[in-house]
Amino acid sequence: MRQCGRCFSLAVCFQFIVLAAASLEELESRASALKAAGNAAGALAAYQEAAGLDPKSARYQDEIGFLLRVLNRSPEALEHFHQAITLDPQFAPAHFHLGVALFLEQNTAAAISELQSAANLDAENAAYQSKLGQALELSGQHQEAIPHLKTAVRLQPADGLAWINLGSALEKTGDAAAALDADTRAIEIAPASADARNNLGLILVKMRRPDEGIAEFQRVLEADPSNNNARFNIGFAHLLKAELDQAIPAFRDVIARDPKHAAAHYNLGVALKNKDDIDGAQAEFSRALQIDPKMAEAHYMIGITSWQSGEFDRAATEMRAAIALRGDYGDAYFMLGTVLKQKGESAPAEDALRTAIRLDPANPGPYNTLALLLRQKGDIDGSKRLFAEGARAKQAKENELGVMLGRQ
Secondary structure, eight states: OHHHHHHHHHHHHHHHHHHHHHHHHHHHHHHHHHHHTTOHHHHHHHHHHHHHHOTTOHHHHHHHHHHHHHTTOHHHHHHHHHHHHHHOTTOHHHHHHHHHHHHHTTOHHHHHHHHHHHHHHOTTOHHHHHHHHHHHHHTTOHHHHHHHHHHHHHHOTTOHHHHHHHHHHHHHTTOHHHHHHHHHHHHHHOTTOHHHHHHHHHHHHHTTOHHHHHHHHHHHHHHOTTOHHHHHHHHHHHHHTTOHHHHHHHHHHHHHHOTTOHHHHHHHHHHHHHTTOHHHHHHHHHHHHHHOTTOHHHHHHHHHHHHHTTOHHHHHHHHHHHHHHOTTOHHHHHHHHHHHHHTTOHHHHHHHHHHHHHHOTTOHHHHHHHHHHHHHHTOHHHHHHHHHHHHHHHHHHHHHHHHHHHTO
């Protein structure tokens, strides 16, 4: 009798295990179907129940995190992604989903770290490479983004967003021809993409094909008259062509639609300066700084216009403000040295000019200004040497320009 009772007990236990396994399979099937149907809350409940039956499943924790993020319950989602990674550090989807969630939370550094982990664990996953490249590109790490974006478009040639980001990264690293190829490919894949056309237009403008660029921007506006980026880019193209009478109203139109568009205020200031409207230019540069206090270029341009007006103290103050925001601002060091030389402050002027040369050895201006300063101090040999170096820099720049123009 005892033996029979034991057999009955084992049978019950065995039956329980089978039922539990079937229940888990049923829960997963239900969760998957609800997720596919767009019922995030129902899918979440099913995966939570499944995780209760299998608490060591990294995949269930990742699914729960994903659905919580869909339901805008981000703090809870992050907890489950971390739990999935704790259960299985090699589970790439959890790293990827955590990276995307962090990116949406604008925690860029942490997001890139997780996306990098996902890409390392599954190097042939196009989505991982594309998102990592996008995060690097948007964070300003353009050179680092390029190999990941190239891998993404190799693995998934129809990924229009990856082509757009690749074009942007290539353009910002100076590879205009490759950027043009990437932007053209993006347009072929996504002809209705305003971002793709704006990017293509910009690279055409920078390749000295402004009319073609303007045509792309106008196509964007034809499809979407509210696209202020395209309107701004048209103004930028006219500014580069020195068509100030077209650039000024274009930037004013952008500002009328978006008064807090710092770059439009700044570029309007540049256009007004080139029309010799110094007061109007300074007002626009100041407005740009009110909107974006970290815009070093606006301080620089206020300094330039102050210098043109003979306000040397203000010019020096603005150049120092620009340098404080951007420590490698070679042009600002050059102008600071120039202003200080004119103020008779020889020692700090020399320091600023030498820094300008170190930061931008291809610019002949600081060599020549420093040469004049050394001549005033009686250092004739040093002055001659710097004039010679300045002449070499000037010749090199002219040769480089000749080669570039010869390629057009």
